[in-house]
Amino acid sequence: MNRVNKYVAALVLLPVLALNNMLFAQSNTEVENKVNEIFNQLTLEEKIGQMIQIASTNGDEVPQYVIDAIKEGRVGSILNAGTPKAIAKIQKIVAKESPNKIPLIIGRDVIHGYKTIFPIPLGQAASWNRGLVETGANIAGKEAYDEGINWTFAPMIDISRDPRWGRIAESLGEDPYLTAELGAAMVVGFQGNELSAEEGRIAACAKHFIGYGATENGKDYNAVSIPDYQLWNTYLPPFKAALDAGVGTFMTAFNDINGVPASANQFLLKEVLRDQWKFDGFVVSDWESMSQMIKQGYSENLRDVALQSASAQLDMEMVSSSYQAHLKELVESGEVDIEMVNTAVKNILRVKVALGLFDKDYKGVPKNTEILSDAHKEEAKKMAIESLVLLKNDNALPLAIGKEKIGIVGPLADAPAEQVGTWSLDAVIDQVETPLNTFQEAYGDQIVFAKGLENARSNKTDQIKATVEAMNEVKDVIVFAGEDAILSGEGHSRAFINLPGAQEELINALADAGKNIILVVQAGRPLTLEAVENKVNAILYAWHPGTMGGPALLDVITGKVSPSGKLPVTFPRTVGQVPIYYSSIESGRPANPQMLGIPTGTPLDPVGLTNNYLDVSVTPAYAFGYGLTYTSFSISKPKFSKLELTKGEKITVEVEVKNTGKKEGAEVVQLYIRDKVASYMRPKLELKGFEKVYLAPGESKKVTFEIGPDQLSFFDKNGNVLLEKGKFEIFVGNASDNLVSEIITLKEVK
Incomplete structure (x- = not known):
């Protein structure tokens, strides 16, 4: 078990137990002795000062109000303390002029x-x-x-x-x-x-x-x-x-x-x-x-x-x-x-x-710092690659680029400040590698670029005609669409979560011109894509991919690497379905299968009185855990060590995952559980385990999950752990809507 799992697997479902949280590397006695030694020197005013966090300003200089607070012992922490030079000055003032020389936490x-x-x-x-x-x-x-x-x-x-x-x-x-x-x-x-x-x-x-x-x-x-x-x-x-x-x-x-x-x-x-x-x-x-x-x-x-x-x-x-x-x-x-x-x-x-x-005595940025090093960028690229989720692929990807021209369209193809996403306060924008620059470096004059819109929120369509004309000799067009960084983050909620501005019109115009469209979406949230889904040949969801988004997208689009991302959140067909999530409670009148797949937007006559909409399918656009790749995988029928257990016992579930395709790839094997009958209504599905498996063509690997009290128990409304006997349905698959299952029975729980 890795060092993260050892904290989570057995404990995440048992929060009411009084457990040692392993907070400190030093012994508790050593820490407490130091704490008490410092604490005993403090006046009431200085104690309260430790409970205060103030905000500073950007830049090399330390504002006078910050200096005064430090000298008077009225601050224990500073938020946004400025540049390294300012922070070094702050800690120097603390060490020389504060009442008790207690370092600030920055x-x-x-x-x-x-x-x-x-x-x-x-x-x-x-x-x-x-x-x-x-x-x-x-x-x-x-x-x-x-x-x-x-x-x-x-x-x-x-x-x-x-x-x-x-x-x-x-x-x-x-x-x-x-x-x-x-x-x-x-x-x-x-x-x-x-x-x-x-x-x-x-x-x-x-x-x-x-x-x-x-x-x-x-x-x-x-x-x-x-x-x-x-x-x-x-x-x-x-x-x-x-x-x-x-x-x-x-x-x-x-x-x-x-x-x-x-x-x-x-x-x-x-x-x-x-x-x-x-x-x-x-x-x-x-x-x-x-x-x-x-x-x-x-x-x-x-x-x-x-x-x-x-x-x-x-x-x-x-x-x-x-x-x-x-x-x-x-x-x-x-x-x-x-x-x-x-x-x-x-x-x-x-x-x-x-x-x-x-x-510690902070004196500024060390000479051997690895900030923005090649090694750090390489790790950022790895994460960007594995975060990409392939939502649709009508044989458009991977894109085999020979000597033909390739179109790149969209205001987000070369928008480094948007690419880094929300909460990137210290991003170095000139270090961001955009898709346009990356593709141009790889393919030179083969890349035909047209912005299409002034920016991602523009409703002006005056550039669309010229963009389509610029793509006259191009068959395959990669459209970079989505949201500006500022459209997500704190205080930035949206009532409509479709592609903003005239982006849908741009995509429709390219589709009407007969282009094969690979849609790359950069966004800070799930977007509703039904208006364009049938107009494009592939959809690759890139979120806001960060500094190395361009190279990551190049490698995945051209097939150097297969996409392996899976959705961590359900994608709705329309905002009217929100909130929609996979682990909801089942209705006493479940959705009528005859009403699944109904067209969005036009109310139909109801078929019975069930848990449906009249004007959109009850199913999501894309399910939690879903994501395509360039190869194919098989997951064997689960093998259980036994189908009955008692309290304190555990069973194992084993599957064999095989890469049955022709490319290297990764599959995420997902384990879900449903408590069939309980003293409280339980979710239709609950994720209880996952493992990401990397396989070469033809290679296989066994994946084993363990099921015991931690996976089968739940809480009552008072936070008490309940482990109840009965039947549990165990699901294994590669998405919350693509699973096979078996029933196990928990017998005595006394």
């Missing part, structure tokens, strides 16, 4: 790369590759570390089932198990197996605790209602997996959960995170998420905010000023117990000690 949104940008997290999730995800986080952390950053606000492990929501781009998709596995891989990539002082390691942050991805209507910062049963079974498991992987910090969400804001939610922050899960790192708010409780109608003023968040054991306030302004008076009045402040400060110091910040 935070930055290092989400999917630092200077070397990897695909957006949703794209990384499409790789279904734990090792690559871990490597990507490791490289991002190393590059950030070299520039003085020691804390990132990643991974974002919100379960995301609404593609209208802009921050789905930053998520790992819709599934708790996949998100738990890959989120834990990111934590290990940033921190190592434990939070430590190892060079190149930075603290990770599990965010947003909790339910941010369930925001109503897909609008950012909106209200969230999650039944307790769903909270325990869907939204909490990825965070418990991150904790078990050793994550150093948690971040609260902007939203409320069932009427109580996350930043004042005692049930989540005290009862679950601290009391049950025994988390001993620290919790930070999101940007002004505490003060925003006033606008949410939960707090009357900043004094209220400080009282409510401190009482919920929120340790550090990001940017807003309620702790700074009111926490001292709340302690002195007895409204906030001094022990709450003491515990918060010790939590913060514990992370600083574990990171070795007291023993």
